[in-house]
């Protein structure tokens with residue numbers, strides 16, 4: 001059921017709705033069709049950065065727990081249950097739950113799914129890859145992170161795609177220095193990815209994050225200059241979350257309104273950190289300790 005005769009993914013059955021204890025504060029968009037407009041900028045005080053870091057740490061710990069559970073036979077719904085439980089048990093709210101009508105506590109994107117895969121009864125198979133994306137909300141601030149996990153042993157080209165997608169993210173983060181435009185990040189990522197002939201997804205991007213889940217600041221992962229010319233300043237917080245493919249960068253969307261796959265069904269990987277820019281570098285705000 002969850003894979004067709006060609007081994008391509010098809011929609012499965014959805015798990016029951018996940019409950020969040022009443023004492024956990026909801027972000028303002030829950031129950032609305034779209035988030036209220038965000039008027040603030042993308043720089044934060046030290047107190048605010050620490051709040052983003054606390055939320056980011058909770059999301060990262062959820063990914064640690066999910067990663068420990070990835071194995072052949074586990075369903076993406078089970079991974080989502082683990083992510084949900086881990087976020088909620090730390091007193092935080094899973095930001096995706098009720099975001100623009102999305103109904104899960106994580107995104108689980110398997111094989112050709114670029115992003116926004118919806119957890120269901122799909123059982124992972126040896127050799128698959130799965131990206132899990134978790135965002136936590138605590139004390140008014142969001143931290144957003146994702147990782148791609150290998151299911152058992154994967155083919156060498158898949159192993160390399162995952163490894164290089166992580167390296168592409170880190171190169172993009174290291175390029176983000178005060179005084180440069182945010183388009184430097186995608187220029188560095190695309191240049192690296194093109195060495196290997198990978199597709200670089202253009203239509204899903206990094207973003208400002210913190211006081212809002214998506215603040216309006218866009219961080220492309222391809223060379224977009226002269227567009228996206230916002231100048232990087234110390235204290236700025238955003239995600240870098242490149243999606244690289246073994247084929248094309250074009251995509252299709254499932255009728256569920258969420259799941260995004262490569263148009264050619266090529267495999268795709270992603271990593272994401274929330275980062276704060278410093279005078280002399282950066283800090284990752286989505287580390288588990």
Ligand code: MF3
Nearest residue numbers: 096099102107116133135144
């Ligand atoms: N966490 C994703 C990001 O990196 C956003 C997921 S929104 C959802 O920006 F609604 F699809 F969950």
Ligand code: CO
Nearest residue numbers: 144239241272
């Ligand atoms: Co993000």
Ligand code: CO
Nearest residue numbers: 133144145146
């Ligand atoms: Co994310």
